[in-house]
Amino acid sequence: MPKKKTKTEEIQEETQESKEEHVEEKAASKKKEKDTSEAKLPSTSRKATPKPKDSSISKNEASQDEGEPKATKLEDLPGVGPTTADKLREAGYEDLMSIAVAHAGELADCSGLAASAANKAIAAARKAMGMGFITGDEILKKRELIGKISTGCKTFDELIGGGIETQCLFEAFGEFGSGKTQLGHQLAINVQLPVEQGGLNGMAVYLDTENTFRPERIKQIATAAGLDPEKALKNIMVARAYTSDHQMLLAEKIDELIRTKKLPVKLIIVDSTMGLFRAEYAGRGTLAGRQQKLNRHLHTLQKLADVHNLSVYLTNQVMARPGIFFGNPTAAIGGHILAHNSQFRVYLRKGKAGKRIARLIDSPYLPEGEAVFKISADGIEEA
Numbered sequence: 001m002p003k004k005k006t007k008t009e010e011i012q013e014e015t016q017e018s019k020e021e022h023v024e025e026k027a028a029s030k031k032k033e034k035d036t037s038e039a040k041l042p043s044t045s046r047k048a049t050p051k052p053k054d055s056s057i058s059k060n061e062a063s064q065d066e067g068e069p070k071a072t073k074l075e076d077l078p079g080v081g082p083t084t085a086d087k088l089r090e091a092g093y094e095d096l097m098s099i100a101v102a103h104a105g106e107l108a109d110c111s112g113l114a115a116s117a118a119n120k121a122i123a124a125a126r127k128a129m130g131m132g133f134i135t136g137d138e139i140l141k142k143r144e145l146i147g148k149i150s151t152g153c154k155t156f157d158e159l160i161g162g163g164i165e166t167q168c169l170f171e172a173f174g175e176f177g178s179g180k181t182q183l184g185h186q187l188a189i190n191v192q193l194p195v196e197q198g199g200l201n202g203m204a205v206y207l208d209t210e211n212t213f214r215p216e217r218i219k220q221i222a223t224a225a226g227l228d229p230e231k232a233l234k235n236i237m238v239a240r241a242y243t244s245d246h247q248m249l250l251a252e253k254i255d256e257l258i259r260t261k262k263l264p265v266k267l268i269i270v271d272s273t274m275g276l277f278r279a280e281y282a283g284r285g286t287l288a289g290r291q292q293k294l295n296r297h298l299h300t301l302q303k304l305a306d307v308h309n310l311s312v313y314l315t316n317q318v319m320a321r322p323g324i325f326f327g328n329p330t331a332a333i334g335g336h337i338l339a340h341n342s343q344f345r346v347y348l349r350k351g352k353a354g355k356r357i358a359r360l361i362d363s364p365y366l367p368e369g370e371a372v373f374k375i376s377a378d379g380i381e382e383a
């Protein structure tokens, strides 16, 4: 499995990624604007009377009334015929949301639409997705529901404001062996604990892209946490993804799992998030397609986090490159798009005597800092 790349590949990839950074940044900020609004608003704005506002975040913003014509697919957008729609899909714009958050220039380039037509298509897609405003107090109400999952190490928890928060994407990045997968295993156990013990009384979904999920390890950590190891395993739904498309599809299925099977999923682990995307797009001329798909995948995950008030833990393997540690050690590592979409990013590295150091990077409201922890037979612990 080509998950560990050579230095040259990494650098080539980054050069391309940084070119795309501005575009991604804009897309990401637009995406955030939409994310805060869509969970509350009806999905179409065609009705004069809005649906009653509901403080429950489990409301499905995707539920739509039947009957009236409305944009539901690319071909429904003004100026977009089947040929243009195909071109858009080829470029990775597969649904209305991806159009709604797109940049007019990008759309025009890949579809042959004029810039004005691209703008119209974007406006129509936004309308269809019900992107609008909600009041600050509603956001506050929603934020009051945020739960936190303990990492198992108190100083690590303090570093990240008490634990891994729900309603957001939490990214752990670091080189091989830095503890990303171990932390994922620990969180899959800790989410099952009662709230007083740092859990959320919930289940975990583990999207395993590198075949690194180990039930034996789960049993070991669960026992140490005082849980019945067999029950702990039953509270983790594992799916192995073989391609990036498969990974995306599995993420989309989680909503169904929660809604129809009524499973109390409070944590989604994607280990690793980028591995398959990287492997499949390695050596391609352009990364735009990959970035679009990744963006869509992250959007799916963010929406699950918002709608079901759950945490998403993403791992991202990066190469340790001491050369740049004199500058900003974490700038330009890995996919920028992942960085822009994660509200919490923690850089994990190996320390002396088996210790691990977690460093918080670009948190929206917490100071940057470091915490030291250790991986033992019992899982993640104080160093």
Ligand code: GTP
Pocket: 174, 175, 176, 177, 178, 179, 180, 181, 182, 183, 212, 217, 317, 375, 376, 377, 378
């Ligand atoms: P990649 O997926 O390769 O990028 O690495 P990763 O960041 O996911 O690393 P992972 O979480 O797999 O960490 C592996 C390290 O955890 C090992 O090198 C060990 O130091 C430690 N570890 C894993 N299992 C155990 C265990 O059962 N006992 C102890 N003491 N340490 C363990």
Ligand code: MG
Pocket: 180, 181, 182, 212, 271
């Ligand atoms: Mg791993």
